Every structure is written in structure tokens, then in C-alpha cells.
Amino acid sequence: MGPPPDGLSAYLQNMADDGKGIAMTDFVPAIYVDHERCIGCNACSLACKQENNFENSPAVVAGTGNYVGLGERWNEVYEYEEGRYPWVRSQVIALTFEECTMCAHRLAVGLLPACVITCLGITREFGDYEALKQKYPDAVPMGDGVTESVLFGNLSSVPSFAGNPPPPSGYVPANDCRQCHE
């Protein structure tokens, strides 16, 4: 049996058909991650290991020459919290490191990257780098060891506290989550 029908070919077909797609000659594979929806489960990280693990993975079968070694990971979820009980603000952030190949060996046969198809929160969208940036103007790339091909959206989705009593005075919500991996 062949691969299930959630592959890249259908995706690219749609992009070409709607007439609004990007110029295909400049396609740069990238992933947009919506942190408003991320639940921090690490399914992406495990899917990445499974796909690219050194021992027995599809990446080895495909011979990409770039593997996640034992104890290593190319994807990782960080979490942090602040506030004062019970006014808790916490956020998770899923980072993808420089080694990421965007699952080139999958793209080549019409499958989307392993992390994209497994994500439980449906936070990940695969597409052309510039097209994704246009679609999500607030999304930012990371850098500093974190791959720039992954765009981070809704990083500062601060809980509104609309439903709970107002936070005590002195409570300062942070707006920039990037400090959490420093």
C-alpha cells in the first residue's frame, strides 16, 4: 500500500490551481508554528526523532546523511510560567534547531515533514517561506542555533484573565517569550 493521501503533491497542486500561489520557481520550504494552539506535547519532537533517527529510520533508508543521534534532538519544547497563584501565565514554545532538513527525503516523494503531519494541536503549516510570511505578517524566525526556516506565530498570546478575578497589583505579564530559552 502506498502512502496516505496527506502528502505534499496535493498541497502543491492546490497552490498552483488557486492562481494566488507563490511563484513556484522560488519555493523555499518552511514551517509556520502557531503558538496559540501549541500544547507542548512534543509529538513533533518524537516524530522528528522517528523520521531522522540514526538506527532504523526512513531518513536512513533514504540516506540523507544527516541523523538525530542517540540522546540528541532537533526539536524540543520549552515551557515557562510566571505570575502569582492562581493567576498563572504559562506558555510553551516548540523550537526546531539548525540541523533540520525540512524532511527533504519526504518532500522528495510527496510527503509533508514528519512534525507537520503529526502535530496534535494542528499548529504547523508547511509552505513557501515568503508566502507564509505574507500570510502571517507577525510571525518571526528565530536564529541562534534555531532554524530560520521555522516561523513562530502568536508567541505573545498573553492569557487575558477575562474569566478570573483581576491579577494582583504588581503582576507584570511578559510579552516576549523568547527569553524562555536563554
Next chain:
Amino acid sequence: MPRTHIGRRTFLKLSGLVALAGIDFIGLRRLGAAEAKAAQVAQDEWVATCCNMCGGTTGIFARVYNGRVIKIEPNSFNPVGICNISTDFASLKSTGARMCPKGNAGIMSQYDPDRVKRPLKRIGERGAGGWQEISYEQAVSEIAGKLAAIKAESGPEKVVWFTEDNTCVPIQQSFCNVFGTPNFLLHANLCDVARKFGFEKTLGNGRPLADFRNTKYMLIFGWNPLGAMKWAHLPRIVLDGLANGARLVLVDPRCTETAQKALQYGGRWLPIKPGTDGALALALANVIISERLYDADFVANWAVGFDEFSALVATKTPGWAARITGIAASTIRQVARELATTKPAVVDAWSGPGQHMNGAEGSRAIAALAGLIGQVDKPGTMILPGRKGPKFTVPPAPSPLPPRVDRQNSTQYPFAHSSGVYVEARDAMITGLPYLPRAAFFMMQNFVFSVPNTAKNLQALRNLELIVAVDTHMSETALMADYVIPGTTYLERYELLPQWVTFPVVALRQPVVPPLFGQKPEYEFVKDLALALGYNSYPFNVTYEKYMDDALLAGLNISLAQLKAMDGATWIGVETQYDKYKATGFATPSKKFEFYSQQMLDKGLNPLPNYVPTEDGPSTRYPFHIINWKEAMHTHSRTMNNRWLMEFHGENELWININRAKTLGIGDGDMVTVENQYARARARAKVTRRIRPDVVGLLHGFGHWGFGQIAQGKGTNDGQFIPGKAERICGMAALKDGAVRVYK
């Protein structure tokens, strides 16, 4: 911007099977020999099957290359992993199914070097860890000989059979029936029996499923669908609901992943005192009734006992509940008004409120809320699933059956679930009351870790003459056994799985690779045991494939071969049906939604879901409630030897409130001592704002000494601190009642 540039020609060569002419790929790194071999990725074999890293049975594809499973991927033909409503499934199918981190680590359990490879026979003292490898034939014949002797000497009921409830249950039930023992216990008693009871006694269905995706309001008691996900589609349907404007109120002593999202989307986290959910539910009902916000039409036409229920909750004011639950009266009033005036709404719960000594009544009070606001079996509410499945023929039990060892069918547990009462079975092994069992089978179940009060569990097992454990790995239970039979993983055996969605779906779990060590699947072991005892009747005298085939033909009128050939090895029946009760009534004795239960009164119980305090809570000596939970990365006590999962979460920290930790001089990451009258152990503290100050808690399933090498010595066993009682109406193991003190 990405630095590496791969030219158009290289990519065209890479693209292999798909026509992507005209695309210039930039940013693919260090591709190496990918050009030559990429096409092989699509040439390996994709076998449709179902996961079993937890009991959720999410649809998967296992990719096999050179006789080895190299990767597990989601199966978008199977709704489990996509959503639970048929119309949603039709529209979401093309976006693909999903898989949780455990599912993504399945190959590490499959190819774990610590798996049990040969049948083992104990040498030396029980539990000392001395083993001798024996042949499978010798194991079967010796075990059968001992079973026959026990049956002849003291009756078949002296054999107690425990099993996980996802693996060949019908043939195990057949064995117990033919052998003559009534003592067949399944996992559910340690899971959600109180929830089952609550919904069954009100709306007549023990497993309603929440339509989170199409709702506008979610009130969830003690369940964490975004963390402890059982089905891989839960996060998607909850988040889609939130994105569509639904408001989420999450009731839990801990700020779970779901509570975090509730806050993020403008909902609420209600940090409740453990075991008081029923009081909160009654106070919500008090406000809804006194402010006349209930669904008068539903209550008048489709419910019984509303007047009695109104009288009961008249005194259950928000002020009364605030003192019990720790939730402010004003908050209770606000939530009650929102819940009653936002439609459609979901009121759901899982193990949190249930695993207490007042779990049955608490669950019933929660279920009553759904009826009060008329939010049952409509889009966006609690749906009564349309189920269809294989019909296995199970030989009848002898009549009369000897009394059960776990008192499941006694007056002591008037509404005990068919899965039994583990705590009573364990206590019988210690007290000899109602009688002392002589042998126990443990099929894929770590009894020592799963039943509350670890020390008692070990004491109980020492009193048995024969213990047989069938499992893929050693466990604390297997360590106590006389015989350990190597089990199979979900990638090595069959199962027919009616799926937990709101429309009828049956999926196949099938052997993707042969059992790694040539061992026989669990059902073959049961069959061989039956044959060795001379039970030459159906289903033991046919192949297991034939048994499944017969069940499929009887239940769905399809054959096993047909199911195998279906897309994703998944059979899908009719669409999700709504308002079914309007045609047939609810499946309760009165055919109505029951606020008032005559059948409970008939058995001498309160017909109304009154609040009773739970037991074994904090005291001056032991000031903290101790609770436990499940997360996305681990299941029960089974995944702690999975190298990848342990790499990501290899220890279960003791969560403690930041303010209490400061008073006790405990810093984040410090080792602390957790102690009560049952046990004392060390744990690593996680100092957090995300838990009530009077509660500490552990992720369940750590602290192994008898599991594989990776699991041993990691983290802290939560079950050792729990007194180990059973709820007195439905027999639910009270896994979340207990108190400890914590010091550095």
C-alpha cells in the same frame, strides 16, 4: 534566511515520484545521497493498524522496510486521530490524522532490548528475581497441570484472572467461563468506572462523548484532554472549539495543559480541592434552578425527579460550596449563569472527580448538570455514541456461578461495574475473605503499580501459590510471578477495535511484523492453555483468525479479509445521529433522564446525587492531598522503559505550590521526602504556581524496580501513598485519596 541553496536540477532528481517541475528548492541541507535513495521511502510497505501505546487505539500506519518497522505514521482513513463527529470527519479527512508522542515512540517499545524473550520459570524465593528459561510447551503444560489441580482440589473460583481491556478480552472471558471461575477483572475498575456510573444512572449511557469541536461552552471536571489525551484527535477538537469562540472552564487542583489553554483563550481555571467536584456541581445546579435558567422544556418532557433534585440543591448554595471546594461563591454564580445561557454546551468529566471515595455520587451530580441545561445528544453537547462492533461468541458461564472473590456482584457494591473491584480482590488475598484465591493471571497488567497501596499489593501476591504474568516486559508484578510468558506488542498481534467516536467505526489491529522472538500472541497462549486442559470446544478449536472472522460476520456482515482490504483497515458505518432519545427514550429504567434514580433507592441508596465528603484527606500530620495524573508523554506504568519518551521526560517530579515550597525551604529541583503512614520515598520537587497550595502530585507510573533497565530507579511511585480503598457504590479504586507530608 536559509543559507544552503539547492539547484533546480538536484531537486528534480530528488522529486522522484511526484511531478514538481519548475520548483527551485532552497534551504534543504546536507542532503548527501538523498537523490539516489529518496524514492525508497515510498516503496516500503505501509500497513494500516491501530496504536496501543495507550488504550486509545488511534489509527496508524506502520511502515515496514526489510522486515522491520521503521516508522509509524498517522492513518487518515481512521477517524480516531482526526475527530469524533461524522460530518467533521468528512471535511477534515483531507487534512490528515494525528499521532501523540507515545505513538511516535512506538518503535522504541517494539525494539526494546529489555523485552521478555523466552518463557521464564521462577527459581528461588518469590520476588527474588531468580529465573530459568523454559520452553513454551513446558510452561503451558506445567501451568495447565497446576490449574487443573487447583480446580479439582478447591474449586475453579480460586483462580483470578486480571487483564488490560484492550487485548483479546472475548477469548479470555471464554477461558474463564469454561474453566468455571467468575473472577475475571478488567482495567476499567482502575480507570473511569465512576464516570461510567454517573452518566449511566442519569442519561443511560456509560460512555457519552463530548462534541468539543462544535460547542460554545466546555465545563470540564478533572480531565485534561490536551495533556492526558487518550485519542489523538482530542487536542484538535478542543482547540478548534476554542478557536471558534467556545469558552472553556477547567476544574482541577492542577493547572493542566487544558487549564492553560482555558486561561489563554479567556476562560477559567477553577483550582478545586480534590474530591469536592460533586459539591461544585450541586452549587452550579442551585444557581441554575434558583435563577430559573434551566431548560424547562427538557426537564418537563424528558426528565424525572426534577422537583426532588431542586429540593436537594436548594440548600447547596454557592456559599456552602465555596467553603468545601475553595472556589469563590461569586465565581460559582458566574460560571452557572454562563453555563446555562451559552448553547450548545458540554459538561464532561473523567478520572479526576471519579477516583475518590465519593466518586460515584460526584460523577452523577456532574452528569445531572447536562440534563438541567438540556445539553444532551445534540451537536456541540454530550453525544450518546452509535456503536457497532464484532459479535464474539463466548461460551456461557456455568450456572450457578461460585461467588466472586472481589464482591463485585454482592450487596456490598450495589452498582459495581463488570470490570470488578481490584481492591477487594487484593484484600481477599490478604484476609482470606470471602475466600483466599490460590492463583492469579496478569495479562499485560502491572497489578503492583496499578492498584492503590503498593505495599499491600506485594503482601497479597506473596500469599498466592501460582502467579502467571503475560507481558512484553518484566514488571513489579511479573517479578512476583512463578511463570512469565513473553507477550506481544500491538505491532505483532490482532485485535478488532470498535472505535471511540460518535458514529460506528471498527478498525483492525494486525500483525505488522511477526513476533520478534517467535513467541505466540496472547490469544494463542489462552487457546493453548484451554487445549492443554482438554477444552476442545469453540473458540479454542478454531484459528484465532476464524474466531475474528465469525465475529465480524455476525456483527458487521463483513469478513476479516474484507476489513483488512478496506482503506486504512477501517470500517465506517452510518453518520453521527442526534436526538436519539426522542425516538426511543433514554436507556434508563424510566426511559427519561434521571435526576432521581428509583433503582438506587431500590438498593437502599440515596436516589439523588447528594454530596458526601471523600475520605483520607489532609490532616495536621499529613497536610497535603496527594494526587496523580497522566500526561501526553507517558501512559499508566507501561512507557517508562521507552528510551525516547524517557529522554524527554525521564522522571516524575513532585509538583508543589511555589508559596508552600518557600515556607518549607524547598527549591525547584531539590530532592524532598514524601511521607505518610503507608510509605516514605524521595522525590524531586517541581516548584510551580500551577497547583493548589494544599495539594502535591505526581505523574503516575514511575519509581520502578522490576521493569526494564531504563525505568528502574527513575522517579517516585505515587501508588504507595494511597490507602487503597474502593468506592462503595460502583467499586472504583480510590486512586486519588491520600495525604502526605513533604520535607527537605
